[in-house]
Amino acid sequence: MNEIVVKKELAPKIKVIEFVNHDIARKTKPGQFVVVQMGTKGERFPITISGTNPDKGTVKLTFNEVGRSSQKLGTLNKGEVIDNVAGPLGTPTEITKFGTVLCFGGGVMSGPISYEVAALKEVGNRVITAIGARNKDLLILKNEIQALSDDFHISTDDGSEGYKGLDFLRTIFEKEKVDRVIAMSVATVTLRTISELTKTHGIKTIVSLAPIMLDGTGMCGCCRVSVGGETKFACCDGPEFDGHLVDWDLLESRKRVYSHEERLSALFDEDQRKGFSSSMCRR
Amino acid sequence: MAEKLKLNRVPMDKQAPEIRRQNPNEVASGYTYEQAVGEAKRCIQCKKPGCVPNCPVNIDIPGFIEAMAEGDLPGAAKILYATNSLPAICGRVCPQETQCEQTCALGKKGDPVAIGRLERFMADWARENQEESGVGKISLPKTTGKKVAVIGSGPAGLTCAADLAKAGHNVVMYEALHLPGGVTAYGIPEFRLPKNIVQAEVDYLVNVLGVELRLNQVIGRGATLDELLSDGYNAMFLGIGAGAPMFLNIPGENLNMVYSANEFLVRLNLMKAYLFPEYDTPVKIGKKVAVVGAGNVAMDAARWAVRLGAEHVYIVYRRTEAEMPARMEERENAKEEGVIFKLLTLPTAIIPDDHASVKAMQCVEMELGEPDDSGRRRPIVKPGSEFILDVDMVIPALGTRPNPIVARTTPDLETTRYGTVVADETTGKTKKDKVWAGGDIVTGAATVISAMGAARRAATDMDAWLRNCS
Numbered sequence: 001m002n003e004i005v006v007k008k009e010l011a012p013k014i015k016v017i018e019f020v021n022h023d024i025a026r027k028t029k030p031g032q033f034v035v036v037q038m039g040t041k042g043e044r045f046p047i048t049i050s051g052t053n054p055d056k057g058t059v060k061l062t063f064n065e066v067g068r069s070s071q072k073l074g075t076l077n078k079g080e081v082i083d084n085v086a087g088p089l090g091t092p093t094e095i096t097k098f099g100t101v102l103c104f105g106g107g108v109m110s111g112p113i114s115y116e117v118a119a120l121k122e123v124g125n126r127v128i129t130a131i132g133a134r135n136k137d138l139l140i141l142k143n144e145i146q147a148l149s150d151d152f153h154i155s156t157d158d159g160s161e162g163y164k165g166l167d168f169l170r171t172i173f174e175k176e177k178v179d180r181v182i183a184m185s186v187a188t189v190t191l192r193t194i195s196e197l198t199k200t201h202g203i204k205t206i207v208s209l210a211p212i213m214l215d216g217t218g219m220c221g222c223c224r225v226s227v228g229g230e231t232k233f234a235c236c237d238g239p240e241f242d243g244h245l246v247d248w249d250l251l252e253s254r255k256r257v258y259s260h261e262e263r264l265s266a267l268f269d270e271d272q273r274k275g276f277s278s279s280m281c282r283r
Numbered sequence: 284m285a286e287k288l289k290l291n292r293v294p295m296d297k298q299a300p301e302i303r304r305q306n307p308n309e310v311a312s313g314y315t316y317e318q319a320v321g322e323a324k325r326c327i328q329c330k331k332p333g334c335v336p337n338c339p340v341n342i343d344i345p346g347f348i349e350a351m352a353e354g355d356l357p358g359a360a361k362i363l364y365a366t367n368s369l370p371a372i373c374g375r376v377c378p379q380e381t382q383c384e385q386t387c388a389l390g391k392k393g394d395p396v397a398i399g400r401l402e403r404f405m406a407d408w409a410r411e412n413q414e415e416s417g418v419g420k421i422s423l424p425k426t427t428g429k430k431v432a433v434i435g436s437g438p439a440g441l442t443c444a445a446d447l448a449k450a451g452h453n454v455v456m457y458e459a460l461h462l463p464g465g466v467t468a469y470g471i472p473e474f475r476l477p478k479n480i481v482q483a484e485v486d487y488l489v490n491v492l493g494v495e496l497r498l499n500q501v502i503g504r505g506a507t508l509d510e511l512l513s514d515g516y517n518a519m520f521l522g523i524g525a526g527a528p529m530f531l532n533i534p535g536e537n538l539n540m541v542y543s544a545n546e547f548l549v550r551l552n553l554m555k556a557y558l559f560p561e562y563d564t565p566v567k568i569g570k571k572v573a574v575v576g577a578g579n580v581a582m583d584a585a586r587w588a589v590r591l592g593a594e595h596v597y598i599v600y601r602r603t604e605a606e607m608p609a610r611m612e613e614r615e616n617a618k619e620e621g622v623i624f625k626l627l628t629l630p631t632a633i634i635p636d637d638h639a640s641v642k643a644m645q646c647v648e649m650e651l652g653e654p655d656d657s658g659r660r661r662p663i664v665k666p667g668s669e670f671i672l673d674v675d676m677v678i679p680a681l682g683t684r685p686n687p688i689v690a691r692t693t694p695d696l697e698t699t700r701y702g703t704v705v706a707d708e709t710t711g712k713t714k715k716d717k718v719w720a721g722g723d724i725v726t727g728a729a730t731v732i733s734a735m736g737a738a739r740r741a742a743t744d745m746d747a748w749l750r751n752c753s
Contacts, residue, residue, distance in 0.1 A: 253539060
C-alpha cells in the first residue's frame with residue numbers, strides 16, 4: 001500500500017506523485033484531501049488530492065517542497081512507499097451544473113483545480129480556468145488544464161507570463177456572466193483578493209482553505225476558521241467555504257502561529273535535532 | 284491468610300514533584316515484588332467479595348490477589364488476563380477509588396486493598412516475563428469462520444476485539460490515526476500511561492490473539508459501515524469514542540494560543556511535540572496558562588503545561604473542588620506539581636493582544652446555588668464580580684462529543700441529540716442491523732474501564748449472535 005508509481009517534477013520544488021491506495025482511490029471526490037505522515041517522527045500534514053484512477057487504484061498529489069515534511073515526501077522515488085496516508089478527508093466540493101464556472105488555481109493548487117475542472121466539465125458546465133504563479137517558471141500543468149477548459153488564462157505576480165496580477169478577472173466578469181467561482185491557492189491573500197473582487201460582482205465564490213491541521217478528522221480543532229460568524233473545522237466542515245463569509249484576518253493570523261518553529265526546524269540537520277530536543281526538555 | 288488485619292496499604296514510590304515537573308516520565312514507579320506480595324497479603328479473601336461486582340469487567344480480584352499472596356505470579360497473571368485484556372492500562376488509569384476499592388471490606392476500617400496497584404504490578408510482570416507468565420501462549424479455539432469489523436482501537440475496540448478473537452472469530456480492527464490505542468495513545472499523557480505499554484497491549488491482540496489491525500482508516504469518510512457490511516463482515520462493533528472537542532463559545536476563543544485540550548494533548552501524546560525538533564510537530568507554551576475545566580483531561584493538560592515550563596498554571600473551574608470530575612489522585616498530583624486551582628470562576632471572554640494572541644482572560648466569580656440535574660449545586664454568577672486573569676495561553680478542557688463523521692454517513696444509525704449512538708444498555712446492540720456499539724460513542728465521554736465494560740457486554744452478545752447466524 002502507498003507505493004509510488006509515478007513521480008515527476010513539474011517546476012522547481014513542485015512535484016507530482018501517484019501512489020497506489022485502492023481504498024482512497026475508490027472513494028475520493030474533487031475537493032478532498034489526504035493527511036500524510038513521513039516516518040514515526042514526522043508531522044501529519046494535509047495535501048489536496050489532484051485526481052485518482054479508481055481502476056488502477058492510484059491517487060495523484062501535487063505538492064510544493066516548502067517545509068520539512070513535504071521535502072521528505074519529495075525525496076521518495078518511484079517504488080518507494082509513503083509511511084502513512086489517511087483519506088479521503090474533508091467534504092467534497094459541490095459538482096453540479098451551475099452554467100459558467102470560473103476556476104482559479106494558484107501555484108501548486110493548479111493540480112487539484114484541474115481535478116475540479118474535469119468534474120465540472122463532465123456535468124456540462126462551461127469552465128473558464130485561470131492559473132497563476134509568482135513567475136513563469138513556477139506555472140504548472142498549462143497544457144493539461146487548457147485542454148480541459150473552454151477558456152484559459154494565465155497570470156503571474158511579476159507579469160513574466162500572461163496577465164500581471166489578478167485584475168484580469170474583473171475584465172472577464174464584466175465581459176461574461178459567471179455563475180460561480182472556485183478558487184484554490186495556498187496563498188490566503190490570493191483567495192481573499194478574488195473573494196473581494198467577486199463580491200462586488202455578486203458571484204458566489206467557493207474557496208479551499210488551508211489552515212494548519214493536525215489529525216484532519218475533526219478531533220483537535222486546530223484548523224478552526226470563522227465563516228459567517230460561526231466557528232467551523234476546515235478538516236470536516238470544509239476545506240471549501242463561501243469566500244464571502246470567511247474571516248480572512250483570523251485565518252491569516254492562525255496560519256502564522258508556528259512560523260518561528262518552522263524556521264527553527266529548518267535550521268537543524270538530523271544529528272543535531274536529537275541533541276537539541278533532549279537538552280531542551282524543556283528547561 | 285493475614286494473621287492480623289493490616290489497616291494501611293503499602294505505599295507506592297513516586298517521583299518527587301520538583302523532579303517530575305521537569306520530565307515526561309511516569310510519576311508512580313509501581314510496586315516491587317516484595318511490596319506487591321505484601322499488599323496482596325492484606326486481602327482477607329471475603330466469601331462474598333464487594334470488589335468484583337463493582338468492576339465493570341468483573342475481574343476475579345480475590346482470585347488473582349490470592350495467587351499473588353502465595354507468590355504464584357503465573358497463576359495470578361492467568362486469572363487476570365482471563366477477564367481483562369488491558370490490565371496494564373486499567374491498573375494505571377481506572378478510578379479504582381469509586382469502583383473495586385470503594386467496596387473493599389478493608390475500607391471500612393482502614394485503607395482498601397490497593398487493587399489497582401496490584402493489577403498494574405501483575406500486568407507489568409506478565410509483559411516483562413512473557414515466557415514464565417504464559418500469557419503469550421494462549422490457545423485459541425478453532426476459528427468459527429465469522430468475520431467481525433471493530434471500528435476504533437481505543438479501550439472499547441481493543442476489549443471487544445480481544446473477546447471476539449478469543450471466541451474464535453476473525454477480527455479486523457480499524458483505526459483512523461497512524462497509531463493504535465485511541466484515547467490511550469492520543470489523550471492520556473506519558474507520565475500517567477507510558478506509550479510503550481499501550482503498544483504492548485495492542486501487540487498482544489495482534490501477535491497473540493491474531494487480530495488484524497488496519498491503520499489510517501477513517502471509516503465514514505473512507506469505507507462506510509454499509510460498504511464494510513456488504514464486504515463480507517458478519518457483524519460490526521463501533522467503538523469510535525467521543526473525540527470532538529467542545530469550546531466555551533466566548534469571544535476570543537479562536538485566537539492563537541487558545542488550544543483545545545484535545546489539540547494540546549494530541550500534539551504532546553501522539554505526536555511527541557515535547558521532543559520538537561527531533562519530532563517534527565511543535566507545540567507552544569505560555570508563561571501563564573489557564574486550563575478551563577476540571578476533569579481528568581484538564582488535569583492532564585495542566586500537568587503537561589507544567590512540564591513544558593509554564594511558570595503559572597491554573598485550573599479554572601466554575602464550581603468547587605468537591606464537584607470536580609477528575610480523580611482525587613490526579614488532583615493531588617496536579618497540586619503537588621504546583622497547579623493552582625482557581626475555583627468558582629467562569630471565563631467570559633479571552634482578550635486579544637496586538638498579534639491576535641492571548642493577552643488575558645476575563646472572568647466572573649461564581650457561587651453555588653441549588654442542586655441541578657446532575658445533583659451538583661448549580662453555579663451562579665456573583666453580580667459585579669468581573670475580573671481579569673493574567674494569562675497568555677488558554678486551554679479549554681470542557682469535554683468532548685462524538686465525532687459526527689460516521690453518523691453523517693450512516694443514515695439508519697439512530698443517534699441522540701448529543702450525537703451519541705443509541706444502543707441497548709445490556710447488549711450494546713444498535714438499531715442498525717448487525718451493528719453493536721459501546722464506550723464513549725454511546726455514553727459520551729466517560730472512563731476507560733466503563734468503555735471496556737460496555738465492549739465486553741457487546742462482545743458477549745455478538746458472540747452469541749454470530750454463532751447462530753448463517
